[in-house]
Amino acid sequence: MASTSESMIPVVDFAKWTSGGSSRLQIAQDIVAACKKVGFVYIVNHPVPDHLVDEAFLWSRLFFDLPQEDKLKAPHPEGWAVHRGYSWPGLEKVSQAISTTNDQERAQQLREVPDIKESYDIGSDQNSSQPNQWIPDEVLPGFRDFMLRFYWECFVAGGEILRALAIGLELEDENYLLEKHSGHNNQLRLLNYPPVPAETLENDRAARCPAHTDWSSITLLFQDDCGGLEVQDVASPGKFVPATPIKNAIVMNVGDLLQRWSNDHLRSTSHRVTLPPLSDRFEGEQRMTRRRFSIPYFLAPDPDSVIACIPSCMGADEPAKYEPITQAGYNQMRASMQY
Numbered sequence: 001m002a003s004t005s006e007s008m009i010p011v012v013d014f015a016k017w018t019s020g021g022s023s024r025l026q027i028a029q030d031i032v033a034a035c036k037k038v039g040f041v042y043i044v045n046h047p048v049p050d051h052l053v054d055e056a057f058l059w060s061r062l063f064f065d066l067p068q069e070d071k072l073k074a075p076h077p078e079g080w081a082v083h084r085g086y087s088w089p090g091l092e093k094v095s096q097a098i099s100t101t102n103d104q105e106r107a108q109q110l111r112e113v114p115d116i117k118e119s120y121d122i123g124s125d126q127n128s129s130q131p132n133q134w135i136p137d138e139v140l141p142g143f144r145d146f147m148l149r150f151y152w153e154c155f156v157a158g159g160e161i162l163r164a165l166a167i168g169l170e171l172e173d174e175n176y177l178l179e180k181h182s183g184h185n186n187q188l189r190l191l192n193y194p195p196v197p198a199e200t201l202e203n204d205r206a207a208r209c210p211a212h213t214d215w216s217s218i219t220l221l222f223q224d225d226c227g228g229l230e231v232q233d234v235a236s237p238g239k240f241v242p243a244t245p246i247k248n249a250i251v252m253n254v255g256d257l258l259q260r261w262s263n264d265h266l267r268s269t270s271h272r273v274t275l276p277p278l279s280d281r282f283e284g285e286q287r288m289t290r291r292r293f294s295i296p297y298f299l300a301p302d303p304d305s306v307i308a309c310i311p312s313c314m315g316a317d318e319p320a321k322y323e324p325i326t327q328a329g330y331n332q333m334r335a336s337m338q339y
Contacts (some may be wrong), residue, residue: 009231009243009251010034015045017160025167032266033167035254039269040231040243047157050248053222055245056150059143060293063120064192074133076121080335083187085133087119089194115205117193117273120149124184129303140306147188154185154297158220161252162299165218169262170312177261180301181217185327187300193228193292195272198282201275201289208292209273211240215334216255216298223251226292227276232269242277257330258299261324263313303328 012030016023034041063071068088076085123130126149134144162177166240171177192210208228223229223245230240231253243251259268275289282289301307305327309320325333 008241009038009040009042009043011042011246011249013045014043014047014160017164024164028164028166028168028169031161031164031252035165035266037267038231038234039267040251040253040271041159042246043252044246044248045249046250047160048153052150052153053248056141056222056295057224057293059140059146060120060190060192060295062140063135063143063190064118064293068133070135070139071118071120073139074120074135076133082130084121084123084130086135087121089114089116089118106271114206115209116200117191117208119192120190122151122190123186123190125150127184130185151186151188151297152183154188154220155181155186155299157250158186158218158297158299159183161220165266167263169310171310176310177217180305180307180327181299182302185300185302187216187298189296189298191292191294191296193289193294195283195288195291198275198287198289207274211270211272213268213270214253214255214298215257215331216300217258217261218255218299219253220297220299221251221253222248222295222297224293226290228273228289228292229271229294230274231271231280234240234267234269239271240274243271244277255298256334257327260309260330261310263309263318263321265310265313300331301327303331 010026010030010033014027017027018193031041031043071086072088074085076083076087086328105321123132125132137144159178159181166174166178187226201208210307213230221229223243225245225247227242227245229243229251231243233239233241251328253271254266254268256268259266276292303326306324307327307330308324309322314320
């Protein structure tokens with residue numbers, strides 16, 4: 001297992017995962033070690049073909065380049081219960097501070113700093129409680145078919161990573177985590193961060209995506225070469241380090257639900273999107289930021305799955321910290337402040 005020199009996020013080569021034996025065990029142990037220490041890991045040579053990752057970014061650009069009236073033909077429904085469709089800049093405010101503060105005045109101040117990004121959320125077409133909001137096929141022919149294909153390709157990769165986590169956690173059944181994930185409760189998100197004057201971000205008049213943790217089991221993130229993703233330095237609270245882009249790598253991170261599931265053995269680490277780290281990422285006299293694209297894929301257990309402490313993460317001297325809860329119950333508990 002290696003680390004990038006700048007971010008110190010470990011890099012795990014998944015190429016030998018299918019070969020079995022000691023290589024498979026070592027990969028599993030390396031991923032779990034990263035999830036315990038940092039909560040983030042780069043995974044290279046993963047099961048999602050590089051050409052599909054490239055094509056996903058192409059389709060994402062084509063979608064966000066559509067006229068606004070076309071994107072609004074698939075609007076995100078009101079409220080938090082259904083997380084699908086197009087969210088225009090300023091609709092969503094992601095902030096850990098908002099969801100944890102009891103100070104309503106402070107929460108309102110945070111909400112007044114808009115997140116300058118737009119997104120499009122996709123799920124399984126077989127999830128009746130989270131129905132997809134598709135733009136008409138004639139607006140962008142081929143978009144729907146590709147995105148559903150990419151959605152399930154990401155689940156294949158995510159399933160293998162869940163198996164690796166189970167092995168690294170010394171569970172007897174490598175499907176212990178995966179069996180609670182049918183794939184129908186996952187979420188594929190396309191993200192576009194438009195160019196903005198760097199000064200508006202530096203002076204907190206706008207944000208890209210403030211510091212937060214994810215709610216899910218794990219997140220798989222594909223990012224372009226722009227930069228801007230930062231991960232909290234677990235050794236220095238309040239300090240963030242860049243998650244420098246690696247071409248076609250998955251940036252995998254632990255979500256809050258898996259942290260709870262693992263009795264806090266695995267770490268759900270705060271992260272944010274802000275200014276890219278290099279001055280040459282800015283353009284013109286206004287120091288405009290480059291346009292940034294990223295594609296996260298959130299893996300979540302099925303809604304009726306009961307999430308109780310993983311057996312290998314507790315014992316006589318370490319009882320379970322959390323009561324069992326269904327995924328739906330946990331999601332409801334966390335979701336009310338999102339929109």
